Amino acid sequence: MVRASFWFGWILSLQVALFWLWGTTPAVALTSEQQLVLQAWRTIDRAYYDDTFNHQNWWVTRDRTLKQQIPNEEAAYTAITKMIASLDEPFTRLLRPEQYRSLQVNTAGELSGVGLQIGVKAGSQQIEVIAPIAGSPAAQAGILPHDTIVEIDAIPTTELTLDTAAVRMRGAMGTNVSLTIQTADKSPREVILIRQKIELNPVTAELHTENGRKIGYLRLSQFSAKAAKELGENITKFKQQGAIGYVLDLRNNPGGLVQAGVEIARQWLNEGTIVYTVDRRGAIDSIDATGTALTDAPLAILVNEGSASASEILAGALQDNGRAKLIGTKTFGKGLIQSLFDLPNGSGLAVTVAKYETPNHHDIHKLGITPDRVVPTPEISLESAATATDTQYLAALKELGV
Incomplete structure (x- = not known):
């Protein structure tokens, strides 16, 4: 009798403990709308870079959200959006099916x-x-x-x-x-x-003759899926045509695919770290050069307040490794990394999963990167870029010794 009472009490205690661990939401069948909300919650729970979730109990947020009336898909979207809003971080967001498809098309170029x-x-x-x-x-x-x-x-x-x-x-x-x-x-x-x-034609490439010397001018407008391939082809072509230096123009380049930025950095760097990523646990991972540089000719990079995200990864990598000099104004300052996650009904989530640091562990988020030589952005048209009226371009030529 004593043993039976002991086992009954132990099982009851275990049930209470499991109920506490699982949260207060009762184990009942969920509707498809609730499942959508729960999948969004789980994705953020596993991937989001801030493990305090903006200093809130994320499990309580889940329970409170699932207890709401969620009668249809629109109500589910509203519940997910409200749940994400509690993180107070603009880059983590719900993407409805049409938005998700549009974003995937955009990164394709x-x-x-x-x-x-x-x-x-x-x-x-x-x-x-x-x-x-x-x-x-x-x-x-x-x-x-x-x-x-x-x-x-x-x-x-x-x-x-x-x-x-x-x-x-x-x-x-x-x-x-x-x-x-x-x-x-x-x-x-x-x-x-x-x-x-x-x-989007991400690369504009022109071989300039400046004071009798050939300079490869490369303007990159966005880090799309085809940017690295196009840029690499033009670097190789200019090298064969006798370019003695290069100007890479990242002005007003808002970023795009981080992987494209990494691939382009490897076209200029044979060795060294390109970028560090720091996740929610504080774990630091590095992405490094792979010995695949296409040229060792001098390089100057033009940046301004519109150079953001992958532009800053590339500029920071080449600046910190001593591979290039940066000319222009301080960059935008977006140092958070988002990954895309599918949701069951064709929608998706963009979730901030980490922040990045330059090879010298410079955290650029909201700070940006300061050029080696600060030159104000000239008020010129796009057609006048890399001409005699472009003071930043002229400063880059001077940096190259032309």
């Missing part, structure tokens, strides 16, 4: 709409411009990095998520979208843009 790369302004809910895409309607209208987008078609952007703002700027070719833009302390202005299909 195609864009549609007005040609803006956007983010959330630090410490606010405002949408800001990271950089306009070269030659796009936004670039032609004079929209600049760090401009604030106040409204889209009269809707305040403080009421929109980053992705819904992007979706509203996209649309059928030839249609109009109205943006209210604010530059620094100036009064807001309305800009009417006509949407276009924007084919």
Whole structure:
């Protein structure tokens, strides 16, 4: 009898302990909408770089969310968005099916709409411009990095998520979208843009003759899937044509695929660390050169306030390894890494999984990279880049000894 009582008490204690470990949500069959919410929660729980989850009990957030009425898919999206909002970090976000497909197309090298790369302004809910895409309607209208987008078609952007703002700027070719833009302390202005299909040609390559010496000028507009291949082909071609140095133009390049940035760094570096990644446990991993440099000729890199993310990985790698000199102004300062995760119904999550540091362990997030030689960004058109009116380009030539 004593033994039977002991076993009964032990089993009861075990049940209580397991109930406490599993949380307060009862073990009942979940609807498909609840399963979608739970899958989003689990993905963030396993991958998110901040293991404090913005100093909250993430399990309590799960239970509170699942106890809500989630009668349909739209309600599930709302619940997931609210759950993510509690992290107070703009780069982790839900991507509805159409947004997820659009993002996958963008990284493949195609864009549609007005040609803006956007983010959330630090410490606010405002949408800001990271950089306009070269030659796009936004670039032609004079929209600049760090401009604030106040409204889209009269809707305040403080009421929109980053992705819904992007979706509203996209649309059928030839249609109009109205943006209210604010530059620094100036009064807001309305800009009417006509949407276009924007084919991203990530690399512009020209062999210049400067003072009788051949210089390979390479402008990279985005780190798309085909950027490294195109850039490598042009480096090799210019080398065969007798280039004695190179200027790599990363101005207003908002980033893209981190792997493309790594591959391009390996085209210039034979050895050394390219970037460190730091995960939620503080574990540091390095990505290194692989002995595959295409040239050892001198290199100068042009950067400005619109150079972000993968641009900063590449610039930081080549600066810290002494492979290149940076010319221009301090970069944007986006040092967080996102990975994409599928959700069951065709939607997805972009989750911040780590931060990166330059080879000298410089944390660039919100700080940016300071060039070796600071030269203000000239007020010139895209067509005037790398000409006699481009003071940053002229400074780069001087750095190369031309």
